[in-house]
Amino acid sequence: MKMERMSVKRLGMAGAACALLAAVGFGWASHAADPQPLYSVAPDVVVGETALRAAIDPLFDDSDMGQTRALLVMRDGQIVAERYAPGFGPDTKLLSWSMAKSVTSVLVGLMVSDGRLALDSPVPVAAWSQPGDPRGRITLRQLLQMTSGLDHVEDGEPIENGDTVRMLFTSGAQDMGAFAESKPIAHEPGSEFSYSTGSSVILSDLMARMLTNSEDPDTRRRAMQMFIDGRLKAPGNLSSLTPEYDAAGTMIGGSLMHMTARDYGRFGELLRRHGRSPAGHQIVPEKWVDFMTTPSPRNAAYGAHIWLNRDSAESALMPGQAPTSMFGCVGHNGQYILISPSQRLTVVRIGMSPKKEQRIAVKTALARIVGLFPS
Numbered sequence: 001m002k003m004e005r006m007s008v009k010r011l012g013m014a015g016a017a018c019a020l021l022a023a024v025g026f027g028w029a030s031h032a033a034d035p036q037p038l039y040s041v042a043p044d045v046v047v048g049e050t051a052l053r054a055a056i057d058p059l060f061d062d063s064d065m066g067q068t069r070a071l072l073v074m075r076d077g078q079i080v081a082e083r084y085a086p087g088f089g090p091d092t093k094l095l096s097w098s099m100a101k102s103v104t105s106v107l108v109g110l111m112v113s114d115g116r117l118a119l120d121s122p123v124p125v126a127a128w129s130q131p132g133d134p135r136g137r138i139t140l141r142q143l144l145q146m147t148s149g150l151d152h153v154e155d156g157e158p159i160e161n162g163d164t165v166r167m168l169f170t171s172g173a174q175d176m177g178a179f180a181e182s183k184p185i186a187h188e189p190g191s192e193f194s195y196s197t198g199s200s201v202i203l204s205d206l207m208a209r210m211l212t213n214s215e216d217p218d219t220r221r222r223a224m225q226m227f228i229d230g231r232l233k234a235p236g237n238l239s240s241l242t243p244e245y246d247a248a249g250t251m252i253g254g255s256l257m258h259m260t261a262r263d264y265g266r267f268g269e270l271l272r273r274h275g276r277s278p279a280g281h282q283i284v285p286e287k288w289v290d291f292m293t294t295p296s297p298r299n300a301a302y303g304a305h306i307w308l309n310r311d312s313a314e315s316a317l318m319p320g321q322a323p324t325s326m327f328g329c330v331g332h333n334g335q336y337i338l339i340s341p342s343q344r345l346t347v348v349r350i351g352m353s354p355k356k357e358q359r360i361a362v363k364t365a366l367a368r369i370v371g372l373f374p375s
Contacts, residue, residue: 038090039083045075045373052081055369059349060085065361066334066353070094070261073369074346077269077278079262091238093258094350095332101200101241102292103232103267104253105144105305107151108203109288112140114209119291123206127181134185140206142189143199144304147297150336151186152198162266168255175248177205193298193314200254202307208250220249235283238263238271255332261348268329268346270338271306293327303327321367323375334359338366343373 039263041049042057052073059068060083073081080091093167096103111117119141122128128135135150142148156162163183166172172179180198187194204224210257211223224245232242234310240263244256270277271292275284292304301312301319309317311327322340329337334353339346353359 002186008256011128037084037088039085040079040081042078042080045080046133046374052369053366055372056081056083057352058113059362059365062361064358065365066351066355066358067348068362070348070350072261072265072266072346072348074248074269074348075373076344077273079265083263084261085109088247090262091240093242093260094264095331096257096329097265097333097335097336098197099329099331099335100253100257100335101197101305102256102271102329102337103241103257103300104200104203104251105145106232106270106284106288107143107207107228107253108140108305109292110227111207111210111284113288117206123202123204124209125181125206126227127178133188138189139305140203141204145298146193146195146199146302147190147195147200147296147298148194148199149185149187149191150180150183150198152180152183152194152199154195155237164255164361166250167198173246175250176201176246176252177248177250181205191298193296193302195314197254197303201252204253205252207253216246217245217249221245221251224249224251229320232283235277236284237266237277241267241321250300259349260360261350262350264337264350268339272341272346273329274342282360291354318363321323321364322370326370334362336362336366338370340370340373342375345370345373 003232041052043049045052045118051313058166059065059071068077069085071083089097091141117140120139122136123140137150138322153163159165167176167179180201189269208220211227212219214220240260244252246252272290274286275289276282292306295308295310296302299312300310301308301315306327307316307330309319309322309324323342325342326338328339334351336349347365347366347369353362
């Protein structure tokens with residue numbers, strides 16, 4: 001079963017086992033060989049075709065970086081370079097992993113602008129509503145900045161004991177929102193940064209509850225999908241955007257969305273343009289994009305469900321190797337959308353790099369591509 005097309009709603013024990021193998025980095029199913037995968041570089045690119053190809057090729061040819069499946073470079077909204085591994089192409093939907101968190105943040109921002117949710121009010125989670133429950137003080141801002149204080153173990157030891165794997169693939173998979181919301185408090189809300197896919201799922205559950213009072217999974221799923229289609233997918237020209245939903249009808253907004261590489265690039269461009277389409281239409285409020293890309297108080301390298309290229313004990317980008325103003329969406333095993341406003345640049349890399357050393361090499365190679373372009 002290809003991980004890119006797996007529906008979590010349909011996971012049985014065998015499916016969960018396959019997904020767990022993918023989660024810990026043993027690899028994804030291979031694709032049929034494509035004798036001529038697309039590889040194009042614009043001949044008039046500002047850095048020169050030869051230099052750009054020389055920076056791109058190691059990502060595909062060097063086994064020390066794992067497997068790169070898609071690489072896309074956009075400048076001023078135009079594709080200047082694009083390469084795919086055999087079996088992949090412009091129409092292939094590719095799994096986001098945690099890059100989905102940034103899409104979720106954009107959707108939350110649309111609901112805040114509509115007045116459905118409030119950034120600094122306690123979030124309306126029924127499980128936290130009992131008098132004296134410290135979780136009742138958790139705000140939307142804290143969930144977005146990963147400072148909720150909930151006792152969520154992102155990566156267990158061994159990994160299958162972590163809350164993320166349990167929530168996505170085993171005991172919590174039927175109702176991921178309920179699983180995440182059942183966690184006790186570990187720290188005072190707002191006091192510590194703790195990266196949590198559970199926080200993203202709580203946000204997804206909140207959005208569904210703002211759209212419908214129904215507990216029926218199909219009703220919840222349809223309500224959320226209509227909102228996505230009308231407010232982001234169609235106006236953002238993200239025709240391939242396909243979120244996964246759990247059996248309770250909650251969007252799996254922390255890790256399981258699918259898009260083509262070109263649509264990942266278009267999403268990055270939407271953020272680079274401060275929420276505006278290429279035609280100038282304001283799709284996402286500019287202030288929300290500014291909020292997303294402002295360093296949070298407990299981690300300078302993290303904004304609101306997006307990573308920033310800043311020095312920090314917990315940093316997922318490449319500080320010192322690329323502009324400080326750069327920010328990006330980062331996913332498990334080396335998925336990246338890098339946005340550099342000062343260079344008018346968006347770079348997408350999708351692949352499989354399960355080892356830390358491979359991801360370090362990938363980031364160095366991507367920083368080299370970014371560094372070719374002038375500010």
